[in-house]
Amino acid sequence: MDEELFRQTYSIHGRDFDKAGETAAHIKQILRELGLDAGLVHRAVIIAFEAEMNVVMYADEGTVTFTLTEDALKLEIADQGPGIEDIELALTEGYSTATDQMREMGFGFGMGLPNIRKNSDDFNLVSEVGKGTTVSAMIQLNSSA
Amino acid sequence: MKLTEIKDLLRCDVLTGGDDLSMEIETVVASDGMSEILAFAYPGALMLTGLTNVQSVRTADIAQVRAIIYIRGKRPDAKAVNLARENNIPVLVTTLGMFDVCGILRDAGLKGGM
Ligand SMILES: Nc1ncnc2c1ncn2[C@@H]1O[C@H](COP(=O)(O)OP(=O)(O)O)[C@@H](O)[C@H]1O
Ligand SMILES: [Mg+2]
Numbered sequence: 405m406d407e408e409l410f411r412q413t414y415s416i417h418g419r420d421f422d423k424a425g426e427t428a429a430h431i432k433q434i435l436r437e438l439g440l441d442a443g444l445v446h447r448a449v450i451i452a453f454e455a456e457m458n459v460v461m462y463a464d465e466g467t468v469t470f471t472l473t474e475d476a477l478k479l480e481i482a483d484q485g486p487g488i489e490d491i492e493l494a495l496t497e498g499y500s501t502a503t504d505q506m507r508e509m510g511f512g513f514g515m516g517l518p519n520i521r522k523n524s525d526d527f528n529l530v531s532e533v534g535k536g537t538t539v540s541a542m543i544q545l546n547s548s549a
Numbered sequence: 550m551k552l553t554e555i556k557d558l559l560r561c562d563v564l565t566g567g568d569d570l571s572m573e574i575e576t577v578v579a580s581d582g583m584s585e586i587l588a589f590a591y592p593g594a595l596m597l598t599g600l601t602n603v604q605s606v607r608t609a610d611i612a613q614v615r616a617i618i619y620i621r622g623k624r625p626d627a628k629a630v631n632l633a634r635e636n637n638i639p640v641l642v643t644t645l646g647m648f649d650v651c652g653i654l655r656d657a658g659l660k661g662g663m
Contacts, residue, residue, distance in 0.1 A: 425607035453611045510600040515584035
């Protein structure tokens, strides 16, 4: 049985760079308190942070939902934003449409989505131009990578 | 080696966390790119960066960085220092540049990220 033990949803506001990362930091806190393996927490918060940053950088509004079951930790980051036209290209390391201003802030190196995928046991990206983007990432709790 | 020894080697000013610099540092991650820090930092690493905004501290916290040293004499703003203090991340500043800092720390036996 894949029963939900914990679920929480946070909202994220696009362009709010000062608050960007607060959700990921909060998730880190919760996962630590739940006593999860440090390596799993590390992977989960990197996923949450990179996805949260993408919502802040590219979209208007979004949500992060994180769910914990006996077997897995799931993160779903959904936004209302411009969407992604070429998903394959967006997933390519180094590809970025970030502005100079974002680069000056230390983001926009085209490593976010690749980082998310690398840290996930299962990864899915669905996007519709003009509507928005949903990133789903799953980490198996019994995996050790 | 201990953070306090690193502080002396690089002649750092300490902006927060100065009451306890006894933590052991084994690995270092150096970049002005936050995704790169996230991708290459071992938990517990020392982070070297020239990026002084609040996001640099947020990234350090997410990447489970143990301490931050800002290079080229760049000083983070109060917001960034406060966030570091809240998260118990010592913040140091050196006037040395990235190349020299990395060389000195490597000679001292510290290792890079993943
Ligand atoms: N939520 C999103 N909405 C719209 N476009 C996105 C979103 N996430 C990523 N992208 C697009 O994919 C590209 C690559 O993303 P990423 O790998 O995170 O690198 P970076 O954010 O550094 O550019 C972005 O530059 C952007 O064009
Ligand atoms: Mg990104």
